[in-house]
Amino acid sequence: xxxxxxxxxxxxxxxxxxxxxxxxxxxxxxxxxGEIRAIIGPNxxxxxxxxxxxxxxYHPQEGEVWFNGEKRPSMEPYQIAKTGIARTFQNxxxxxxxxxxxxxxxxxxxxxxxxxxxxxxxxxxxIDEEVQHRRRCxxxxxxxxxxxxxxTPVGSLPYGLQKRVELARALAMDPKILLLDEPMAGMxxxxxxxxxxxxIDVNEEFGTTIAxxxxxxxxxxxxxxxxxxxxxxxxxxxxxxxxxxxNQAVIDAYLGVPH
Amino acid sequence: MEILxxxxxxxxxxMGSYPDLFIQALWDGFVAGTLYGLIALGFVLIFKxxxxxxxxxxxxxVLAALSLVxxxxxxxxxxxxxxxxxxxFYVLAWLVERLILRQLVNQDGNILFMSxxxxxxxxxxxxxxxxxxxxxxxxxxxxxxxxGSLEWPMFDGGVYFEMIDISAAVIAxxxxxxxxxxxSKTKIGRxxxxxxxxxxxxxxxxxxxxxxxxxxxxxAGIVALVTGIFWGARSDVSFALQIIGFKALPVLIIxxxxxxxxAIIGGLIIGLGEKIFxxxxxxxxxxxxxxWFAYVIALVFLLYRPQGLFGDKLIERV
Numbered sequence: 001x002x003x004x005x006x007x008x009x010x011x012x013x014x015x016x017x018x019x020x021x022x023x024x025x026x027x028x029x030x031x032x033x034g035e036i037r038a039i040i041g042p043n044x045x046x047x048x049x050x051x052x053x054x055x056x057x058y059h060p061q062e063g064e065v066w067f068n069g070e071k072r073p074s075m076e077p078y079q080i081a082k083t084g085i086a087r088t089f090q091n092x093x094x095x096x097x098x099x100x101x102x103x104x105x106x107x108x109x110x111x112x113x114x115x116x117x118x119x120x121x122x123x124x125x126x127i128d129e130e131v132q133h134r135r136r137c138x139x140x141x142x143x144x145x146x147x148x149x150x151x152t153p154v155g156s157l158p159y160g161l162q163k164r165v166e167l168a169r170a171l172a173m174d175p176k177i178l179l180l181d182e183p184m185a186g187m188x189x190x191x192x193x194x195x196x197x198x199x200i201d202v203n204e205e206f207g208t209t210i211a212x213x214x215x216x217x218x219x220x221x222x223x224x225x226x227x228x229x230x231x232x233x234x235x236x237x238x239x240x241x242x243x244x245x246x247n248q249a250v251i252d253a254y255l256g257v258p259h
Numbered sequence: 260m261e262i263l264x265x266x267x268x269x270x271x272x273x274m275g276s277y278p279d280l281f282i283q284a285l286w287d288g289f290v291a292g293t294l295y296g297l298i299a300l301g302f303v304l305i306f307k308x309x310x311x312x313x314x315x316x317x318x319x320x321v322l323a324a325l326s327l328v329x330x331x332x333x334x335x336x337x338x339x340x341x342x343x344x345x346x347x348f349y350v351l352a353w354l355v356e357r358l359i360l361r362q363l364v365n366q367d368g369n370i371l372f373m374s375x376x377x378x379x380x381x382x383x384x385x386x387x388x389x390x391x392x393x394x395x396x397x398x399x400x401x402x403x404x405x406x407g408s409l410e411w412p413m414f415d416g417g418v419y420f421e422m423i424d425i426s427a428a429v430i431a432x433x434x435x436x437x438x439x440x441x442x443s444k445t446k447i448g449r450x451x452x453x454x455x456x457x458x459x460x461x462x463x464x465x466x467x468x469x470x471x472x473x474x475x476x477x478x479a480g481i482v483a484l485v486t487g488i489f490w491g492a493r494s495d496v497s498f499a500l501q502i503i504g505f506k507a508l509p510v511l512i513i514x515x516x517x518x519x520x521x522a523i524i525g526g527l528i529i530g531l532g533e534k535i536f537x538x539x540x541x542x543x544x545x546x547x548x549x550x551w552f553a554y555v556i557a558l559v560f561l562l563y564r565p566q567g568l569f570g571d572k573l574i575e576r577v
Contacts, residue, residue: 055463081465092458095453106453109446110465116445120437173464 007069008033008209009054009177014063016049016233023049024060025233031177036203037211038224040244042253045230047213048090051179054211055087056080068176082110086175088166090182090213095228096155100146100165101137103154107172108133140171143205144198164198171202178202180212184219192216197222217254221245229253270539279416281558284534290424292530293431294490298503299510299522301482306516307455308475309360311371315503318482322386323348324487324496326396329390330387337401341484348480349473356472364468383498392498397421397491404492427489434485435523437498442519447474455517468488509557515570524568529553 010030016023026048031037039047051059054065056077065072067083072143075083086107095103112133118126141147144164154165165181170178183199184192196219202208214220220227221241229236229244231253237244244250274281298320305313323344330340334420358376400406405422453461454471461468487496490503506529514525533552541548560567 055458057462076467077462078465078467081463087463089459089463093457093463095456095460097456098452102449106449106461106464106466109450109453112446114446116441116447118444120440122444169464 006033006038007031008067009211010066011054011120012064012066014050014053014060014065016046016053016058016063022233023058024053024230027063027230027233027235029140029228029235029238031209031211032226033209034203034207035209035225036199036223037209038220038227038241039213040215040217040220040227041230041232041236044232046233047230048181049233050230051087051211051246055085061067068145081173084173085179086170086173086177087179088163088170088183089183090185092159092162094154094162094164094166094169097153097232099158100168101134101141101150101155103165104137104141104168105133105171107169108137110173136174137168137172140168143201144168144171160187160194163187163195165199165248167195167202171206171208175208177209177211178211182215184214185217191248192219199223216243227254265543266540273539274519277414277416279414279418282413283418284538286418287423288418288531288534289527290428290434290530291534292527293428293523294486294493294526295503295506295510295529296523296526297431297434297486298483298507299491299514299526300435300519301479301486302507302511303481303514303516303519303522304438304475304479307519308451309334309371310368310377310455310470311360312368312516313479314372314375315382316483316507317501318379318382318386319348319483320490321498321500322382322487323391323480323484324397324491325386327484327487328395328491328496331398332395337398337403340398344484345481348484349477352473352476352480355476356469360472361469387498389558394495394497394499396490397496399488399492399552401450402488404469423489423492427492430485430489430554434482435519438482439519447471448509451475506553511554511567512557513560513567515567518567518569521567521569529556532556 009028010028012028014024014027022200027046028049031142041047049058053060053063056079059074070079072083095106098106112129114126119130141150142175144167146161146164146168149161149165155160157165167180167183170180180199183252184195187195199210199212200223201216203210212223214223224241226239227244228238229247229250231249236253237247237250239247298316301316301319302313305311305316326347327340327344330343331337335343355378360371363374383508404426407422407423409420409425411418411420442451450461450466451471451474453464453466454468458468461471487500490500491521494500510522510525510529512525513528514521514523523565529552533549536552537546
């Protein structure tokens with residue numbers, strides 16, 4: 001793991017409301033370069049909303065997002081993707097009609113800049129570009145051990161593999177920050193172990209900064225370097241897994257307090 | 260017995276005894292089929308990319324033909340008029356994206372469908388206001404398409420190939436090949452298929468929905484222009500042209516709403532089928548078979564293969 005002292009992303013005093021419903025209330029935290037940062041909390045705590053703010057699906061009413069030391073202006077999700085933020089979704093969002101390799105190739109979409117005219121004519125430089133990006137995709141597919149399903153349409157794959165293809169697509173973007181929304185939801189123990197291993201490998205081999213949402217406390221404690229705990233849209237605790245685990249407010253939120 | 264003979268045997272005997280007539284029927288059916296296919300293609304493009312059944316596609320065909328002829332009548336050279344029509348369609352695509360699609364992101368398909376009905380009437384009104392509604396002839400010769408016909412003597416008679424039909428078939432084939440390569444080999448094509456599958460996921464890998472929608476509507480406009488030129492050459496250029504748009508519906512049901520090759524093959528099935536059926540079985544049923552044949556075939560498909568020949572089969576996991 002790389003040095004963990006430089007802040008790559010910081011969210012400051014985020015407030016997000018939907019009509020009268022307050023989804024996020026004055027939440028601030030930061031993400032260090034190269035770390036695995038977990039966001040946990042009970043259902044409806046605002047975890048996914050937070051991820052959606054970072055990747056631009058939601059625009060908070062108040063608050064700032066700082067990325068690479070600069071305050072980020074209000075941007076559309078596809079523009080934010082260009083700045084190097086990739087993500088996966090809680091309810092898998094793959095291109096179901098395409099094969100695994102095609103899905104992963106869409107992750108290189110932004111890096112391809114040859115004219116469509118040359119691409120249609122299969123003109124030399126356009127082919128070279130395609131080959132070069134394809135090679136990178138194949139590496140990622142190897143890395144995540146989904147070689148055997150390269151040419152399979154993803155709609156027909158089992159759930160656990162779909163999650164892995166989604167991770168591959170996000171990785172193909174060579175992201176500066178990778179956002180994972182419940183990467184292990186709905187998996188059995190074995191699949192969870194595989195996915196944990198891949199997340200750690202990605203972090204160690206590529207040095208990718210990862211922010212993930214997870215419900216399974218045991219998994220979070222193993223994976224994460226630091227943990228943010230949200231509850232009812234508010235920041236409850238922020239620290240190392242051990243600190244968070246012994247925090248009384250967190251224990252109350254998870255186990256309930258007698259009234 | 261006699262009726263069985265008339266249905267099952269007599270037509271084939273006739274095909275065999277007058278092969279020139281049969282070949283003529285095949286050719287006419289083929290040309291009509293490619294044009295049906297082109298209309299259906301316009302629907303498929305937009306349906307694939309945005310999940311919208313674009314009710315206004317037939318009126319786009321009318322708008323293309325009408326504006327082309329009107330520009331020419333203003334004294335603008337034919338090929339410059341074509342370029343002006345393309346510019347018009349680009350502006351239209353941009354406006355549709357800005358004023359309709361962007362406002363309705365994530366809305367139900369029915370709402371988007373309704374909005375295209377609204378768009379249809381806006382275009383009808385605007386086109387009538389600007390270009391007038393007087394039927395006129397398509398400027399085929401001015402565009403440089405050859406006149407007359409080729410006669411190919413064979414057997415006892417001969418088969419006629421109208422030059423304009425040959426041009427239509429050749430251009431339709433070229434266009435289909437270009438579109439197929441565009442969607443399978445280019446980055447934009449890949450982006451388009453991505454948008455068709457999942458909006459959120461497409462955004463998350465950096466694809467701009469807005470840009471893709473403008474491109475798709477523009478390409479559908481180009482398809483409408485080609486259809487308008489050749490269909491306008493077969494009949495007059497008038498608002499009645501949009502009626503042929505309805506022929507695209509059975510084509511789509513047969514080919515599948517999401518498949519480019521489905522649109523073409525569906526078009527050919529309808530074009531060839533209705534021609535052959537009209538000539539050989541039509542007399543048994545009285546004439547006018549061409550009017551309903553396509554819809555009966557579509558009904559059969561709806562019963563036994565609702566996703567069409569090439570459509571995506573819908574399987575819900577429960």
